[in-house]
Every structure is written in C-alpha cells, then in structure tokens.
Amino acid sequence: MKNNRTDLCNSLHSFQRSGAMVATAALTLFAASCNQGSQGDFSVDKATGVQYKFIKHNENGAKPAAGDYAQVEMIFKTDKDSVIMNTQTMRRRPGDTSHGIPIPLKFNFAGCLEQGITLMAAGDSALFRINADSLFVKQFQMKKLPPYIHPGSYLTFQVKLLYFQTQQQMQQMRQAMMAKRQAEAEAMKAQENPSIEKYLADHHYNVKPNADSLYVLKKTSGKGQEIKDGDTVTVAYTGRLLSGQGFDSSTAAHGPYKFAYSANAPAIKGWILALKGGHLGDKQTILIPSALGYGQYGMGNAIPPYSPLIFDMEVLKVEKGQAAGNGKAKKK
Incomplete structure (x- = not known):
C-alpha cells in the first residue's frame, strides 16, 4: 500500500479497527434520508459524472474547489445499506470535541466523492452514489475489494459540509494551533516550580x-x-x-x-x-x-x-x- 492514501481512507481503516462496523441503517446523519438510494433518486452532474441528491442546499453559497480542504460529517454505506463508517460515532481521545473529518479535495477518478463535495456550500447536506470498484481500487489502492463490498456496486455517502478552507488557510490554522499549544506549554513550564x-x-x-x-x-x-x-x-x-x-x-x-x-x-x-x-x-x-x-x-x-x-x-x-x-x- 502506498503512503498517499486520503484522509477518507485513513479514517475508514481507523473506524474498522475500532470494531465499529455495524449492519444497520439506524445510524444516520439525516433521518429524512433513511430510505433514499435508488439510482433514479439521484441527479448526475454533467461536468464530473457525480451522482448526487441534495437534502439541504444553498445554491448561492460559496463552493470549495480542487485543492481545498473540506471538514465533513459523513456516513458511508454499502449497497445493502450496511454502515461502513459514521464520523459521529468514531472513537476519539477523551476531551476531543472536534467534529467530522478533514478531506483534501483531490480528484482520484471521475465521479469521486471529492468532486461531489465541490457542488456543496458550507452547511449543505447531500447524498452521493460512488462506484465501489473505483473507490477501493483507484483511490484506496486496494488490490481487491473487501469481502463486504460487491463488485460493480455503488456506495452511498451521506455528507454534511461543515466548512472548507484553502490550503493556505489550513496551513495558517495549523500554525496558529501549534503556536497556541506552544504558548500553553510555556505557561505550564513557568508554573511548574x-x-x-x-x-x-x-x-x-x-x-x-x-x-x-x-x-x-x-x-x-x-x-x-x-x-x-x-x-x-x-x-x-x-x-x-x-x-x-x-x-x-x-x-x-x-x-x-x-x-x-x-x-x-x-x-x-x-x-x-x-x-x-x-x-x-x-x-x-x-x-x-x-x-x-x-x-x-x-x-x-x-x-x-x-x-x-x-x-x-x-x-x-x-x-x-x-x-x-x-x-x-x-x-x-
């Protein structure tokens, strides 16, 4: 396995290691979307081939672009409606109050989730149908599909876009966080004696x-x-x-x-x-x-x-x- 897997793939592997695989549709971000998922329910973006269905959409809101970072809450399900990953139930360290996961918007194949996210504005909620073979083989770089994924099937992603940032904004935020932690550590050092x-x-x-x-x-x-x-x-x-x-x-x-x-x-x-x-x-x-x-x-x-x-x-x-x-x- 190469080292350039996306944050989405890393989060998926972390979630599976936690033993949190559940075969139920009860864990959903959006209760109203529980029974959605047939291909006929979805629109197709002509420019990218992304299959999507908006649950909440601000047509006039600013949209992320390729290269940006998107912070999302997400449920990732098989064609049989079994939940593979739910970011709201992922195991976190005690005291971690962060929400969602960061996804770099790099386009790995036509019709990928990252392209779908560029159709969204902050605060939007949507469903996406993503080809399983393309996701696991092209993006996750797996030699074969996991046993719970059927060849030729489509996966459903339920996504809420919390916010997005450019690479420069992300770097500035990380630098600010590091500076804050350093200042807090220096204050603790001064208080030790x-x-x-x-x-x-x-x-x-x-x-x-x-x-x-x-x-x-x-x-x-x-x-x-x-x-x-x-x-x-x-x-x-x-x-x-x-x-x-x-x-x-x-x-x-x-x-x-x-x-x-x-x-x-x-x-x-x-x-x-x-x-x-x-x-x-x-x-x-x-x-x-x-x-x-x-x-x-x-x-x-x-x-x-x-x-x-x-x-x-x-x-x-x-x-x-x-x-x-x-x-x-x-x-x-």
Missing part, C-alpha cells in the same frame, strides 16, 4: 529535592534484598497529578509493573532514580518533577506538558534475571 512549592506548603511537607532532584515525601525502608542493575523488580504503584487526579495504578487490570532494573530501564527517569539503592519492601511517596517524568510533551490527555507527578510506590519483589515490562510509567 510554583505549583510544586504550593503543593508542599498546602500538604505541610517540609522537604527539599534530593541529589537526584526528587522530593521524597514519605518513605518506609524495607529490609529485603537490595536492588541492583539487572535485577527484576516488581512494583505496586499509584500515579496522580498535583491536583489529586489519578492517571494510572497497578490496581488496574495490568497489575504491578515488573521490569529489569537498570539506568536504561523501560520506566520514566524519576522511577529509576527513586528505586536506585532501594530494597525489597520499600514503600515511598515521591514527587517527580516533569524533567524526570513526561517532560514538555506530557502523555496524551492524562498528563499535561510540564506536569510534576506524585507516585506511591512499593517494591513487592526483587529477583535475579530480567523480564519484559508489562505496565505503565514507561518511557515515551
């Missing part, structure tokens, strides 16, 4: 960072075997932000974290330093600055950039030999 000081004061911890820049808030030393390089350690833990919001715990399904201890172990630097010279049975609560945690990037939506972390840790087992990691707090 004050937030640590406030946390220590609010919780009455009179501690300073140790030689490794860790804040050891509590510690009960164990009497067991000392941890040395190459030993396999098993650690129970709970991780949370200074706000108290938890982001991971060994009480979850994956259980305690077992890994081969070394300076290059598959764990954040703060963990490696916290366990250095430790013993079986050690229990401690540590505050890890972001430089020893997930740094300027954070970890998804769970850990923002430049976030200090609190970990409750207990060394459950120390044994000779190495084992592959099976838990969290890993390196990025």
Whole structure:
C-alpha cells in the first residue's frame, strides 16, 4: 500500500479497527434520508459524472474547489445499506470535541466523492452514489475489494459540509494551533516550580529535592534484598497529578509493573532514580518533577506538558534475571 492514501481512507481503516462496523441503517446523519438510494433518486452532474441528491442546499453559497480542504460529517454505506463508517460515532481521545473529518479535495477518478463535495456550500447536506470498484481500487489502492463490498456496486455517502478552507488557510490554522499549544506549554513550564512549592506548603511537607532532584515525601525502608542493575523488580504503584487526579495504578487490570532494573530501564527517569539503592519492601511517596517524568510533551490527555507527578510506590519483589515490562510509567 502506498503512503498517499486520503484522509477518507485513513479514517475508514481507523473506524474498522475500532470494531465499529455495524449492519444497520439506524445510524444516520439525516433521518429524512433513511430510505433514499435508488439510482433514479439521484441527479448526475454533467461536468464530473457525480451522482448526487441534495437534502439541504444553498445554491448561492460559496463552493470549495480542487485543492481545498473540506471538514465533513459523513456516513458511508454499502449497497445493502450496511454502515461502513459514521464520523459521529468514531472513537476519539477523551476531551476531543472536534467534529467530522478533514478531506483534501483531490480528484482520484471521475465521479469521486471529492468532486461531489465541490457542488456543496458550507452547511449543505447531500447524498452521493460512488462506484465501489473505483473507490477501493483507484483511490484506496486496494488490490481487491473487501469481502463486504460487491463488485460493480455503488456506495452511498451521506455528507454534511461543515466548512472548507484553502490550503493556505489550513496551513495558517495549523500554525496558529501549534503556536497556541506552544504558548500553553510555556505557561505550564513557568508554573511548574510554583505549583510544586504550593503543593508542599498546602500538604505541610517540609522537604527539599534530593541529589537526584526528587522530593521524597514519605518513605518506609524495607529490609529485603537490595536492588541492583539487572535485577527484576516488581512494583505496586499509584500515579496522580498535583491536583489529586489519578492517571494510572497497578490496581488496574495490568497489575504491578515488573521490569529489569537498570539506568536504561523501560520506566520514566524519576522511577529509576527513586528505586536506585532501594530494597525489597520499600514503600515511598515521591514527587517527580516533569524533567524526570513526561517532560514538555506530557502523555496524551492524562498528563499535561510540564506536569510534576506524585507516585506511591512499593517494591513487592526483587529477583535475579530480567523480564519484559508489562505496565505503565514507561518511557515515551
């Protein structure tokens, strides 16, 4: 498979991996269009060959052109009315409030969906009939049709055009978003040390960072075997932000974290330093600055950039030999 597949194809593959294939017509963007779809219902654009039927249409509205980017909500169905993709039900990361998917308007074959979208104005809703063979072979560059697609059949796309942008506008928007994220990250960086000081004061911890820049808030030393390089350690833990919001715990399904201890172990630097010279049975609560945690990037939506972390840790087992990691707090 080549690397120049469209956003539409990538979104389709993502949707199928999520297990969201459903054989029902109940998931529709437009309830009024549930029973549409025979060829006789559609008009044909003479210039492109696109088969279309408008549900809502602003004839005088500005239309996108080839090379623009269209943001759409869409349902993509087989000739048997089975839903292949519904952008409204696609799995997203927590906190993601975006709508629809972006589609670059590149024309891959006569009568393609992208040509159909150029007939629409922002806010329009329409149905399109697209040849399945052309879509999957010419556009998605698949060697053969998926088993649920019949050769020679037509697929129905129910599309709402949310808005469209030129390439220049899209680039400017992306640059603005990157600048905003950078500014937010810099603000978080500036607040890290004050937030640590406030946390220590609010919780009455009179501690300073140790030689490794860790804040050891509590510690009960164990009497067991000392941890040395190459030993396999098993650690129970709970991780949370200074706000108290938890982001991971060994009480979850994956259980305690077992890994081969070394300076290059598959764990954040703060963990490696916290366990250095430790013993079986050690229990401690540590505050890890972001430089020893997930740094300027954070970890998804769970850990923002430049976030200090609190970990409750207990060394459950120390044994000779190495084992592959099976838990969290890993390196990025």
